Amino acid sequence: MPRLGSGISLVAREPEMERVRAAVRAAMTGSAAALLVAGDAGVGKTRITEETTTLAADAGMLVLTGRCLDVGENGLPYLAIAEALGGLREGEDADLLADPALAGLLPGSESVPEIEPDRFVPAPPSAAGTRRREQDVGQLRLFEAVYRLLVELAERHGLLLVLEDLHWADGATRSMVSFLLTRLRGRRLLVVATYRTDDLHRRHPFRPLLAELLRLPVVERMDLAPFASADARDFVAKLAEERVSEEVIREVAERSEGNAFFAEELLAAYDDCEEGMPATLVDVLFARTERLSEPTQRVVRVASVAGRRVRHTVLAAVAELPEEQLEQALREAVQHHVLVSEGETYTFRHALLTEAVYNDLLPGERVRLHAGYARVLADAELGRGRAAALAHHSLESHDLPTALAAYIRAAEDADRSNAPAVTLTNLESALKLWDAVDESQRPADVTELDLLTRASWAAGTSGEPERAMAYARSAVDLASERDDPELAAKAMRRLAQALFLVDGKEAEGIEVLHRAWRLVEHRPPSITRAWVQAIYARGLRIDDRPDEAREHAAQAVEAARAVGAGGAEADALTTLALLEEGVGHLSHSKELLTQAMQRAVEVEAITVELRARFSLAVASYEAGMFDDALHTLDAGVTRAESTGMLWSDYGFELWFLQVIARYYSGDWDGSELAADPARRRVSGSFAARLAVGGALVTIGRGRFAEAERLVKELRSDWHLDLQIALYTGAVAAELACWRGRPEEAARWVSEALGWAQRAGGQWRMAGIKLAAFGVAAHADLAHRPANRKDPEAVAAAVAEGEKLATHAHEVAERGIPRSGTLGPEGKAWLARVDAELSRLRGENDPALWQAAVEAFGYGAVYEQAVCRRRRAEALLGADRRDEAAEELHKADEVAGKLGAKPLSDALRALARRARIPLDGMLAARDTVDPLTPREKSVLTLVASGRTNREVGEELFISEKTVSVHLSRVMAKLGATRRAEAVAIAYDRDLL
Numbered sequence: 001m002p003r004l005g006s007g008i009s010l011v012a013r014e015p016e017m018e019r020v021r022a023a024v025r026a027a028m029t030g031s032a033a034a035l036l037v038a039g040d041a042g043v044g045k046t047r048i049t050e051e052t053t054t055l056a057a058d059a060g061m062l063v064l065t066g067r068c069l070d071v072g073e074n075g076l077p078y079l080a081i082a083e084a085l086g087g088l089r090e091g092e093d094a095d096l097l098a099d100p101a102l103a104g105l106l107p108g109s110e111s112v113p114e115i116e117p118d119r120f121v122p123a124p125p126s127a128a129g130t131r132r133r134e135q136d137v138g139q140l141r142l143f144e145a146v147y148r149l150l151v152e153l154a155e156r157h158g159l160l161l162v163l164e165d166l167h168w169a170d171g172a173t174r175s176m177v178s179f180l181l182t183r184l185r186g187r188r189l190l191v192v193a194t195y196r197t198d199d200l201h202r203r204h205p206f207r208p209l210l211a212e213l214l215r216l217p218v219v220e221r222m223d224l225a226p227f228a229s230a231d232a233r234d235f236v237a238k239l240a241e242e243r244v245s246e247e248v249i250r251e252v253a254e255r256s257e258g259n260a261f262f263a264e265e266l267l268a269a270y271d272d273c274e275e276g277m278p279a280t281l282v283d284v285l286f287a288r289t290e291r292l293s294e295p296t297q298r299v300v301r302v303a304s305v306a307g308r309r310v311r312h313t314v315l316a317a318v319a320e321l322p323e324e325q326l327e328q329a330l331r332e333a334v335q336h337h338v339l340v341s342e343g344e345t346y347t348f349r350h351a352l353l354t355e356a357v358y359n360d361l362l363p364g365e366r367v368r369l370h371a372g373y374a375r376v377l378a379d380a381e382l383g384r385g386r387a388a389a390l391a392h393h394s395l396e397s398h399d400l401p402t403a404l405a406a407y408i409r410a411a412e413d414a415d416r417s418n419a420p421a422v423t424l425t426n427l428e429s430a431l432k433l434w435d436a437v438d439e440s441q442r443p444a445d446v447t448e449l450d451l452l453t454r455a456s457w458a459a460g461t462s463g464e465p466e467r468a469m470a471y472a473r474s475a476v477d478l479a480s481e482r483d484d485p486e487l488a489a490k491a492m493r494r495l496a497q498a499l500f501l502v503d504g505k506e507a508e509g510i511e512v513l514h515r516a517w518r519l520v521e522h523r524p525p526s527i528t529r530a531w532v533q534a535i536y537a538r539g540l541r542i543d544d545r546p547d548e549a550r551e552h553a554a555q556a557v558e559a560a561r562a563v564g565a566g567g568a569e570a571d572a573l574t575t576l577a578l579l580e581e582g583v584g585h586l587s588h589s590k591e592l593l594t595q596a597m598q599r600a601v602e603v604e605a606i607t608v609e610l611r612a613r614f615s616l617a618v619a620s621y622e623a624g625m626f627d628d629a630l631h632t633l634d635a636g637v638t639r640a641e642s643t644g645m646l647w648s649d650y651g652f653e654l655w656f657l658q659v660i661a662r663y664y665s666g667d668w669d670g671s672e673l674a675a676d677p678a679r680r681r682v683s684g685s686f687a688a689r690l691a692v693g694g695a696l697v698t699i700g701r702g703r704f705a706e707a708e709r710l711v712k713e714l715r716s717d718w719h720l721d722l723q724i725a726l727y728t729g730a731v732a733a734e735l736a737c738w739r740g741r742p743e744e745a746a747r748w749v750s751e752a753l754g755w756a757q758r759a760g761g762q763w764r765m766a767g768i769k770l771a772a773f774g775v776a777a778h779a780d781l782a783h784r785p786a787n788r789k790d791p792e793a794v795a796a797a798v799a800e801g802e803k804l805a806t807h808a809h810e811v812a813e814r815g816i817p818r819s820g821t822l823g824p825e826g827k828a829w830l831a832r833v834d835a836e837l838s839r840l841r842g843e844n845d846p847a848l849w850q851a852a853v854e855a856f857g858y859g860a861v862y863e864q865a866v867c868r869r870r871r872a873e874a875l876l877g878a879d880r881r882d883e884a885a886e887e888l889h890k891a892d893e894v895a896g897k898l899g900a901k902p903l904s905d906a907l908r909a910l911a912r913r914a915r916i917p918l919d920g921m922l923a924a925r926d927t928v929d930p931l932t933p934r935e936k937s938v939l940t941l942v943a944s945g946r947t948n949r950e951v952g953e954e955l956f957i958s959e960k961t962v963s964v965h966l967s968r969v970m971a972k973l974g975a976t977r978r979a980e981a982v983a984i985a986y987d988r989d990l991l
Contacts, residue, residue: 008238010051012231013044016222020052020192023220027190028059028158032218034181034191036166036210039224042261045194048224049162052192056160061190062153063160064088068168070307070354076388077172077419078105080163081146088153096152101138101145104417139417140642143179150180154189167195167206171421172414174209184218197223208687226258236263268337289338289357295321296329300338304357305369305393309347318372371397378402387413391429401441404433408446411454420462420644427455449478449491456494461607463647463686465501472498476512485519486528492516493532496539501649503685503721504759506542513539527568530560534572541575544816550579566603570596574612581619584821590619606643610636610650617657622817624824624858626665633658637674652686659693663700664825666861668898672697685720692727699735700862702901707735718755725755726766733773738902740973740984742780746800749774753807763815765822768829771808775801775833779840784983801840808833828855832867839870846874846883853887862903865894869907876914885916892918930972931990938965940991943982 010017023033035052037045053063066084069076082105088094089106097106153159163169169177181191200207213219227235232253240249248267256263289300302319303310316326330346333339338353339346348354361369374393377386391406411426434448452475460468472495479491492512499509513536520529533556540549553575560569577592593616600609613636620629637658640651655674662671675694692714698707711732718725729752736745749770756762778801782794812822812830822830832855835848849871856864868891875884888911895904911918931939934955941951948962955962966978973984985991 008235010047011235011238012227013048013051013224016048016224017051019220019222020048021055023190023192024052024055024059024061024160027056027160027188028061030186030188032154032184032187032189032191034184034193034213034216034219036213036219036221037192037194037224038197038221039194040226040259041196042259043224043226044260045196045224046164047260048222049164049192049194053160053162056158056190059158061158061160061188062093062156063162064153065162065164067164067309068166068170068173069309070165070168071170071388071392077170077414077417077422078142078176080166080169080173081176082106084161084163085146085149093153093156096149099145099149101141102149105142105146139419139644143176146176147180147183150189151187154187158188159190161189161191163191163193165195166193167200167204169206170419171205171425172417172419174206175419175421178209178213181213181216181219184216227260228258229253232256232258232263235260236267239264239267286356286360289353292332292336292338293329295325296332299326299329300333300357301361301365302369302372303339303346303348304354304361305366306373308354309342309345311345313344314373314376315346317376318369320372367397370394371399374399374402388426391426395429395433400433400437404430404437404441405443407433408443408451420458424455424458424462424464424467427451427458431455449475449487452478453491453494456498460498460501461645461648463652465498465649465685469495469498469502469505485523486526489516489519489532490528492519493528493535496535500538500542503723506539510539510543525559525563527563527565530556530563530565530568531571533559534568534575537572537575541579546579546582549575553579566599567605567608570600570603570605570608570612573599574608574615577612578615581615586619586623590616593619606639606645607648607650610640610645610648610654613639614650614653614657617654617661621657621661622823622825626661626859629661630658630665630667633661647686652690656689656693659690660696663693663696664860664863666859666894666898668697668700668862668900685717685724688714688717688720688724689727692724692731695731699731699738700898700900700902702738702905704735704739707731711735722756722759722761722764723766725752725759726761726764726770728752729755730766730770730773733770733777737773737777737780740780740980742777742784745777746774746781749777749804763811765811765815765817765826767811767815768808768826768833771804771811772829772832772836774804775808775836775840778804779836782840782842798840801837805833805837824855824858825860828852828858828860828863831855832863835867835870839874844870844874844877846871846878846880849874861894862898862900865891865898865900865903869903869910872907872910876910881914881916884914888916888918931969931985935965935969935972936990938962939969939982939985942966942978943985943991 020035023035026033037048039045049065053065056063064084064087066080066082068080085097085102086106088097150159150161163177166174166177177193184191195206195210200210214221226232233249236249236253236256240252252263252266256266289297292300299315299319299321303315305318306314312330316323319326321329330339330341334341334346337349340349348357358366370393374390374397377390377393380386387406387409391403391410394400394403394406407426407430411423411430414420414422414426431448431451434442434451452471456468456471456475459465459471472491475491476488476495479488482488493516496509496512496516499505499512513532516532517536520526520532523529533552537549537553537556540546540552543549553572556572557569557576560566560572573592573596577589577596580586580592581589593612597609597612597616600606600612613632617629617632617636620626620632633654636654637646637651640646640648640654645651646655659671659675662668662674672694675690675697691710695707695710698710711728714724714728718728729748732748733745733752736742736748752770753762753767753774756764756767778797782797782801808830812826817823817826831848831852835845835852838845838848849867852867853864853871856867868887872884872887872891875881875887888907892904892907892911894900895907908918910916937955938951941954946954948959948966952959952962966981969985970977970981973981982991
């Protein structure tokens with residue numbers, strides 16, 4: 001029998017192991033890190049973790065290992081974490097498990113209590129709020145408890161936490177992993193996680209989390225590539241131990257294509273099969289299992305239906321074999337490396353083997369075995385995760401009534417575990433089965449309307465507004481069939497709230513509210529009526545009908561107080577506050593918002609509380625009061641996170657505004673950290689907005705390649721939310737300007753403004769900022785060296801820039817600012833429009849740039865520094881060197897503090913040209929010249945007007961070689977034409 005790869009010395013992984021050794025050393029000295037080991041199935045990830053475990057143990061570190069199972073998104077929340085921590089029960093660190101927050105997580109603990117039969121029956125808002133708050137707080141406590149435990153273990157011993165097969169992690173586990181990895185700071189802790197790259201299809205739920213984790217400074221990815229040809233041959237030769245010919249070794253090495261597992265399986269099959277090599281890997285896998293005895297093959301087939309891992313007791317119950325015969329079969333399977341014994345469970349040595357065996361089952365056999373597992377699970381006490389497994393096996397065995405009840409129970413389990421994404425997945429599965437199950441066999445205490453309403457709420461609070469809207473629509477359709485106006489109005493109210501989450505659906509939401517209000521307008525006071533009127537007032541405000549909105553909001557406050565609907569009262573107070581703000585009564589507005597927030601806290605109406613907090617934050621932000629805004633935002637985000645509502649509508653709005661406010665106030669590290677979500681990426685619109693908010697710092701710090709990839713990806717998301725289009729247009733235009741591509745910047749601005757006009761948002765305040773970048777782009781075009789001798793090109797650029805400046809002033813006049821008047825930010829961008837227009841026309845008036853500098857003085861430190869750079873240019877043009885030097889120094893100080901590399905480079909290039917010293921000396925080149933001496937010689941001659949042939953003749957090289965040099969120059973400078981490359985080189989002071 002050939003040896004396992006783990007039984008031979010490590011082959012061809014020295015570079016990877018050097019990184020592992022460095023990570024272990026760093027962890028032992030207090031520099032926590034996470035290493036994500038990526039690769040195709042069978043490439044050697046497990047071997048790397050085994051070697052890492054050995055290194056860590058030799059260094060005195062405690063090692064904890066947990067594995068994720070392939071059971072889909074529906075069940076087993078936190079399984080890998082629970083398995084890892086379960087190893088502490090018998091050790092010296094068992095005292096750390098006493099935290100009550102860990103009780104429901106660890107294997108063998110008491111299962112969570114049964115849920116009341118009316119779990120999905122609509123409850124009064126106060127009761128529902130209490131329940132949600134308990135669940136959300138429970139999740140935070142669990143995360144914090146696990147984090148504290150890991151920190152304590154790291155302090156005691158140094159800790160290696162290994163999480164295998166993270167691509168199979170459920171949503172709850174992914175959330176916990178994100179929570180933990182974002183808090184790795186200064187600990188003697190190393191996290192090593194493995195995942196399969198070949199399993200990550202485009203919509204795989206792990207992909208968004210992976211992208212977010214890799215942006216963390218403590219997280220490093222290590223990609224395991226297949227062996228090279230020589231290494232593959234070496235690997236196979238060591239496996240074979242000279243038992244096979246050189247020809248066989250070469251053949252196996254070639255057929256395996258560098259995959260260690262494939263090589264092991266191919267060699268094992270060849271070694272035991274006299275008929276020759278199987279044609280495919282599946283044949284190899286079958287060759288390994290088919291050489292087992294028939295009873296053993298039967299046990300392996302039974303085990304495959306459970307997934308990669310199965311408990312001995314469950315397998316024994318389903319296999320229905322005498323104990324002695326079962327043990328003999330399992331011993332044979334373990335000896336032949338088909339199964340691995342791990343305590344009370346058996347695990348397939350590789351997931352591909354599980355899949356191959358399972359896929360080879362006959363349809364009837366598969367159904368029968370799933371039914372066996374369902375029967376065993378149904379007879380057992382359903383602890384954590386068992387309901388999801390029962391649902392899966394019942395569905396696969398066509399027992400739809402049991403599957404339906406189990407999915408509902410699994411949703412309840414996930415809800416208690418504070419895993420909203422898993423809750424939603426299970427509810428969706430239950431809804432799919434609802435019509436397929438006879439009414440007499442459905443759970444008596446749950447209705448389809450309950451499931452739809454709950455699914456809409458779960459989708460909305462976990463960051464899936466589009467799905468929340470879809471489920472709410474279905475709930476309205478179903479409720480409308482009942483002869484119950486209040487039930488229908490309640491469903492319509494939920495639909496309107498969901499519609500308000502999706503850009504472009506406000507008008508429909510308002511129409512739905514009209515219908516809902518007509519249903520309850522003349523009915524007796526009730527909680528439902530108060531809520532409908534409160535949300536109706538919100539809709540009227542959105543519809544720009546302030547007088548009617550004020551009337552209904554005031555009535556809703558009184559009606560809500562009369563029936564004890566505290567949440568509706570707080571929501572209506574918030575709407576009244578916003579109406580007061582719209583007419584300039586800012587002090588009264590703040591008082592009302594404070595009242596609303598306090599009332600929402602009293603009745604635990606968390607979504608209303610977050611709306612009030614967001615409204616307070618926006619008021620401060622738009623008044624230019626960044627300190628007050630950030631204080632409110634930070635508290636609001638913390639509140640949303642602690643209650644599990646960070647991905648809800650106003651939880652996210654607080655989060656997004658926190659990213660923006662930190663950027664403008666000059667806290668770029670804080671903005672970048674906030675924009676790097678330590679949670680799963682969810683709805684396309686939410687994810688896109690967060691990404692574009694984070695792009696502000698990405699561009700400001702000069703990570704242009706990363707930013708360019710991002711804006712191209714975001715272009716496909718414009719239809720989701722107009723804000724995405726407006727923000728993307730602005731950041732893309734800024735990026736193009738920094739890269740010396742003004743035509744591209746102008747195109748982005750034009751496209752974004754055109755999109756806004758088609759969407760009916762041409763008077764959005766963001767249009768002023770867009771116009772400023774557009775005018776700047778046309779000014780760059782007008783003053784480009786290649787265009788200076790082309791009056792028509794200059795005139796065209798001036799004309800287009802003037803149109804954009806006119807549009808900016810029209811937005812300022814016709815737009816409707818939140819407070820009724822243009823705020824400091826709008827005024828500052830309008831001042832920059834005027835200054836850029838002056839530059840475009842060739843005037844470049846220092847006074848207009850001074851006005852822009854002063855306008856951004858409300859707190860937007862980076863934008864003010866950008867304007868100082870332009871004012872320095874204007875002052876130099878007016879021969880006012882001392883003033884220019886002062887502006888350069890002030891701007892350079894800000895650029896240095898922010899790490900704004902492009903701005904710093906531009907300032908120093910300007911200082912060099914003007915012979916103005918920065919930092920007490922003549923500014924030296926701050927970047928490495930990207931051009932080789934030969935490339936610079938070629939570009940210099942091109943700049944003088946030479947053709948490729950003339951350049952070649954002068955430099956004694958061929959015309960083709962000149963072309964190659966120019967291609968490299970254009971690639972380095974991001975240019976598409978010779979003339980553009982020359983212009984960029986001059987602008988960057990490279991010529």
